[in-house]
Amino acid sequence: MCSHSHDPHILCPDCDLLVTLPALQYGQKASCPRCKSTLTTRWKEPRKRPLGYALCALFMLVLANMFSFVNMNVKGLTSQITLIQIPQVLVADDYASMASLFMIVVQLIPAFCMLAIVILCGRAPLPRAWKIRIAWILFHLKPWCMVEIFLAGVLVSFVKLIAYGEVGIGTSFIPYVLFCLLQVRAFQCTDRYWLWNQAAPTPTIAQPLHVGQSGLSQGLRSCECCMAILPAKQSVCPRCTSKGHARKRYSLQWTMALLVTSLMLYIPANLMPIMITQSLGTKMTSTIMAGVVFLWGEGSYPIAMVIFIASIMVPSLKMLAIAWLCWDAQSRKRVDRERQHVIYEVVELVGRWSMIDVFVIAVLSALVRMGQLMSIYPDIGALLFALVVILTMFAATTFDPRLIWDRSGTFDNKEQRDGGK
Numbered sequence: 001m002c003s004h005s006h007d008p009h010i011l012c013p014d015c016d017l018l019v020t021l022p023a024l025q026y027g028q029k030a031s032c033p034r035c036k037s038t039l040t041t042r043w044k045e046p047r048k049r050p051l052g053y054a055l056c057a058l059f060m061l062v063l064a065n066m067f068s069f070v071n072m073n074v075k076g077l078t079s080q081i082t083l084i085q086i087p088q089v090l091v092a093d094d095y096a097s098m099a100s101l102f103m104i105v106v107q108l109i110p111a112f113c114m115l116a117i118v119i120l121c122g123r124a125p126l127p128r129a130w131k132i133r134i135a136w137i138l139f140h141l142k143p144w145c146m147v148e149i150f151l152a153g154v155l156v157s158f159v160k161l162i163a164y165g166e167v168g169i170g171t172s173f174i175p176y177v178l179f180c181l182l183q184v185r186a187f188q189c190t191d192r193y194w195l196w197n198q199a200a201p202t203p204t205i206a207q208p209l210h211v212g213q214s215g216l217s218q219g220l221r222s223c224e225c226c227m228a229i230l231p232a233k234q235s236v237c238p239r240c241t242s243k244g245h246a247r248k249r250y251s252l253q254w255t256m257a258l259l260v261t262s263l264m265l266y267i268p269a270n271l272m273p274i275m276i277t278q279s280l281g282t283k284m285t286s287t288i289m290a291g292v293v294f295l296w297g298e299g300s301y302p303i304a305m306v307i308f309i310a311s312i313m314v315p316s317l318k319m320l321a322i323a324w325l326c327w328d329a330q331s332r333k334r335v336d337r338e339r340q341h342v343i344y345e346v347v348e349l350v351g352r353w354s355m356i357d358v359f360v361i362a363v364l365s366a367l368v369r370m371g372q373l374m375s376i377y378p379d380i381g382a383l384l385f386a387l388v389v390i391l392t393m394f395a396a397t398t399f400d401p402r403l404i405w406d407r408s409g410t411f412d413n414k415e416q417r418d419g420g421k
Contacts, residue, residue: 010039010193011215011222011229014341015405018218018229020211035341035405040193047121047198049189054117057182060175061111068170070154072161072367074374080170081366083107089366095378101386102362105146105355110183113138113145117186120195131199132240136225139192143348143393146355147180152306153359159295159303160364164374196226200239203228216406221246251400252326258398259322262391265384266315274381275361279374287381288312288357311357314350315388321347322395329403340404348396354389358382 008021015035022030024042031038043049064083071080081089083106087099116138118124120131161167205220209229215221221232226240235243248254273285286294288311295304321343328340361382368376 009209009211009229010227011220012037012039013222013224013227014401016214016216016222016402017405018209018211018213018215018220035338035401037345041191042194043189043191046189046191046194047123050117050186051121053182053186053189054114054121057114057179057186058111058118060179060182061107061114064172064176064179065107067172069172069176070158070363070367071168071170072165073168074165079367079369082170083172083176086362086366089369090362090378093365093377095383098358098362098378098383098386101390102150102359105144106150106359109141110145110147110179113141114183114186117190120199121190128200135195135199136240136242139225142187143352143397145183145187146352146359147176147183149353149355150359151177151180152353153356154363156303156307156356156360157363157367159300160291160360161368163298164368193227196228196239200226203230203238205229205231207231214405216246216402224248247402248398248400251398251403252329254398255322255326255395258391258395259319259326262388262395263319265391266319266388269381269384269388270312272381272384273379274357274385275364276377276379277374278377285379288385291357307357307360310353311385315354315392318347318351318354318392318396322392322399325399325404337405341401344396344399344401344404351392351396352389354392355386358386358389 010019010021011017012019012032012035014037015032017032017034019030019032019039021040024030024040026042026044029038029041067082068080069083071078073079087103090096090099090102116134119126119134120138124131126134158167207219209220210218215229216232219232221230221234221244222228223230223237223240223242224244225242226237228237228239230237232246235245237244270288273287275286275291277284277286288307292304292308292312295301295307325340325344325347361376361378364376365378368374
């Protein structure tokens with residue numbers, strides 16, 4: 001991987017404004033002057049930092065899978081699990097879909113992303129085409145890393161289990177916490193704009209560029225993958241070979257279709273039980289709201305509020321917000337575009353945290369296996385709720401935020417036209 005000269009111009013991927021990137025000092029970031037989205041950040045040692053964090057994260061992940069993760073003691077009976085046993089228990093209960101989801105978003109995707117950063121920043125001796133494809137996959141999979149959400153689910157599980165017995169952490173728990181922190185830091189230090197400029201040269205544009213105007217008005221588009229500026233009619237990016245258009249094709253149609261489907265699943269997901277608790281031969285089912293009520297009744301008010309917000313409020317408000325954004329994108333009314341963009345950013349950020357209840361059930365089902373004394377099993381509601389979260393995440397991905405700004409006109413402020421620090 002070698003350095004390449006690059007054009008200082010960039011099209012904001014969120015609002016399509018053409019900006020000239022300013023000269024940045026170490027630790028500074030360039031933000032879009034219109035929608036305030038971060039365009040690039042200048043890190044000191046931009047190659048060594050993410051490489052070091054990613055290597056340490058992979059080492060911690062290996063340690064986290066070698067020993068006991070959490071344990072529980074109820075009336076002299078002890079149960080302990082490793083990370084790899086959680087999907088095994090779910091498969092044994094005929095919930096292979098939930099087991100696959102757990103393995104993919106908690107172990108496989110995070111591990112691949114860290115390995116990809118090592119390859120890209122460590123100058124691995126691979127063909128350039130391979131590195132470009134790895135970078136393409138990395139930035140597409142990044143939103144699906146849910147390590148921190150799983151850890152939050154583990155902590156909620158502890159609160160639920162304290163009412164039944166003693167709960168403790170195993171040898172692997174601390175390494176997995178460190179893996180979570182190191183992974184977050186590795187992502188933070190991996191600047192997408194810098195990485196692509198190191199991977200391959202920026203495609204040249206023959207036509208003049210008018211800073212402060214949208215790319216669409218100039219017949220330009222931004223590559224959704226590598227952020228290269230391309231002619232609007234050029235469907236294949238010469239740098240990353242990904243296909244695209246000036247705007248995501250059928251964005252509103254796909255978003256609304258996913259939204260309606262998630263709404264159809266959300267109602268039964270809240271009405272049907274997500275968990276079965278078997279204690280002394282008696283079976284008791286629990287819905288999402290019943291779990292909130294249980295935690296509140298036990299005096300765990302903060303945890304009850306976290307579950308209520310993440311599993312009840314966030315999915316509901318997210319679906320309403322996406323529907324509102326779709327309606328606004330095709331309406332003729334004048335609205336506050338900055339406020340609409342903030343709503344979109346919040347939707348994209350918090351939606352994945354609704355998966356916390358699914359991870360709680362996965363941990364409880366794997367750990368609490370004590371025969372007739374006490375056992376916990378997942379139920380159909382958990383699978384439906386996981387599908388709701390996945391579909392709403394896809395809905396937020398298919399929505400094109402540039403549609404929010406398409407009717408806002410030319411950006412004329414000269415001070416902001418040069419880009420912002």
